[in-house]
Amino acid sequence: MLQGKTAIVTGAAGDLGNAMALQLAEQGAHVLMWDIVPRGEAADAIELVCQHDSAAQYAEVDVRDRAAVDAAIALPSRVDIVCSNAGIVEAQPFLELSQDNWQNHLDINLTGCFNVCQSAARKMVADGARGRLILTSSWVGSIPWPEISAYSVSKAGVNMLVKQMARELAAHGILVNAVAPGIVDAGLAGRQLREEPQYAARVAKVIPLVEPGTPEEIAAAVLYLASPQTAYMTGSILTLDGGCSLFQFDA
Numbered sequence: 001m002l003q004g005k006t007a008i009v010t011g012a013a014g015d016l017g018n019a020m021a022l023q024l025a026e027q028g029a030h031v032l033m034w035d036i037v038p039r040g041e042a043a044d045a046i047e048l049v050c051q052h053d054s055a056a057q058y059a060e061v062d063v064r065d066r067a068a069v070d071a072a073i074a075l076p077s078r079v080d081i082v083c084s085n086a087g088i089v090e091a092q093p094f095l096e097l098s099q100d101n102w103q104n105h106l107d108i109n110l111t112g113c114f115n116v117c118q119s120a121a122r123k124m125v126a127d128g129a130r131g132r133l134i135l136t137s138s139w140v141g142s143i144p145w146p147e148i149s150a151y152s153v154s155k156a157g158v159n160m161l162v163k164q165m166a167r168e169l170a171a172h173g174i175l176v177n178a179v180a181p182g183i184v185d186a187g188l189a190g191r192q193l194r195e196e197p198q199y200a201a202r203v204a205k206v207i208p209l210v211e212p213g214t215p216e217e218i219a220a221a222v223l224y225l226a227s228p229q230t231a232y233m234t235g236s237i238l239t240l241d242g243g244c245s246l247f248q249f250d251a
């Protein structure tokens with residue numbers, strides 16, 4: 001389905017990003033994996049993707065560093081699909097929230113998406129590529145959840161960034177959408193489930209479909225947003241949260 005396309009995935013050494021890179025490669029895309037994790041530590045994630053795209057590449061790119069992002073974007077001859085997925089979460093109750101915590105979330109989760117997407121969009125426009133920008137938001141970008149003010153606000157910003165870019169880039173044939181995962185038993189939430197008992201206790205009460213999601217389910221939605229089937233879709237936030245955001249809960 002994606003033969004001849006080049007895709008960049010940020011946060012590709014992480015659980016969701018690696019699943020995205022893998023599914024894109026399985027569909028024939030040439031995949032460029034970006035992360036801040038040193039190559040050696042990402043060896044398993046790289047190996048997995050290389051099984052389907054023997055030319056897959058890995059680069060240490062910090063999405064906060066605009067010069068590094070611009071330099072990495074300039075390398076491939078063409079970029080068709082960008083999954084702006086790198087992110088962090090560090091829970092802190094609002095009254096204890098430090099400015100560093102607040103700023104880190106905005107820098108990585110929101111400004112990181114701005115850097116990657118603007119840099120990629122400029123290249124797509126210059127190359128005449130009618131590309132796809134696919135951002136990773138979160139269900140908590142529109143629903144408040146305890147002790148993650150900075151994270152939630154960063155994802156709310158991602159949602160508006162998607163709509164702004166979709167509107168302005170439509171004239172260039174560039175489509176911009178997001179996936180909004182719910183609670184996935186991997187990556188950021190997986191760590192919280194294992195390390196924060198109060199988080200696990202809340203989660204046990206809030207998923208109408210009962211089980212947490214999987215990275216593969218989120219990656220399949222990303223693949224859909226990269227596919228010819230969604231050529232008329234832009235500015236959408238595709239939510240996969242097992243129904244979490246459908247009702248008010250006492251967590």
Ligand SMILES: NC(=O)c1ccc[n+]([C@@H]2O[C@H](COP(=O)([O-])OP(=O)(O)OC[C@H]3O[C@@H](n4cnc5c(N)ncnc54)[C@H](O)[C@@H]3O)[C@@H](O)[C@H]2O)c1
Nearest residue numbers: 011013014015016036062063086087138181184187188189
């Ligand atoms: N796991 C979940 O339940 C869940 C739910 C909703 C949204 N998300 C979102 O999914 C995305 C991926 O998270 P994950 O759950 O796979 O976590 P993860 O920790 O497994 O992956 C995140 C990756 O981002 C990388 N990263 C962090 N800072 C970076 C930077 N400055 N530059 C480049 N890379 C950087 C990390 O090294 C890591 O490999 C995030 O945007 C997250 O907010 C996850």
